[in-house]
Amino acid sequence: MNALPTNFRRKSTQAIHVFALPLSFFAFMLIYRPFNVAQTLLLGRFSFGINLTLISCIIFGSMTIMRMLFYMLRRRIDTLTYFFWVILEMVVSVFFVALYAWLMERTVDPYFLVVSRACKWVMPVLIFPYVIISLALFLADKSLMHEVSESAKMRFYDERHNLKLVVATASVLYIEAEENYINIHYQEGDKMRNYLIRTSMKSIEELCGTHNLLRCHRSYYLNPCHVKVLRKNREGTIFAELDTATPCEVPVTKRYYDVISSAI
DSSP, X not given: OOBOOGGGSSHHHHHHHHHHHHHHHHHHHHHHOOTTHHHHTOOTTOOHXXXXXXXXHHXXXXXXXXXXXXXXXXXXXXXXXHHHHHHHHHHHXXXXXXXXXXXXXXXXXXXXXXXXXXXXXXXXXXXXXXXXXXXXXXXXXXXXXXXXXXXXXXXXXXXXOOEEEEEEGGGEEEEEEETTEEEEEEEETTEEEEEEESSOTGGGHHHHHHTTOEEEETTEEEOGXXXXXXXXXXXXXXXXXXXXXXXXXXXXXXXXXXXXXXHO
16 A cells, blocks of 8 residues: 655644635635525524634634544555545534534424535535645655655765765664764665764764754664654653664654654
8 A cells, every 4th residue: 555645644734734624615615605605604693704604613623623633643544545534524524514504504404414415515615625735745745755866875974074985865774873973874785784984963964854864862863764663661761663674773752752753
């Protein structure tokens, strides 16, 4: 199954969905008024504008709940699951909107009849912002992958600016500080290698940022592409278990836990 791009799992992406969907729904309905919605939303004693505002707030609340759940389950969701999750979010929004309409109409119509009516004008309008956001995220991910491929090798210099090691970014597992040195741990075929260079962690900060190696500890940079699982031992210490043939673990402090967990 295709893995969901990392930028779909970020907190900022969830916030975009929570705010963009109800706002785009409100704007589209207010400007175009499709499906004879101006008459449909004359509910109770409220005008079209008030009902539209309240329904947009209901969609905002639904999206907030669903995106919080999504963020909690983000590591279990692949591309296909995400497609069904989006449908589920729209269905949940429809049920809450229909409940509002059913209570405001005060008719004898069954609730699920009102749900079917709401589905006809809520879901078609919500699909557009989903498509636009998803396309933007996919394009951003493709652009990032292209940038990484253009500079796929990391070049490490010592404190005298002498080039000491050139290694493919994908091969780097983690970088460890050892007094006045950095120890670069990387894969060469099925074997793990390491290379010691006299320089500081501060000097490679920009290089690691460019190649998406993340700080996971005061003395470690980690390549999230090689993290198999994050786990906590009985003492409460968090470790990142790497996908190497030989068991390998890197400590992760609480300060950096959220950054690492959202990147894997």
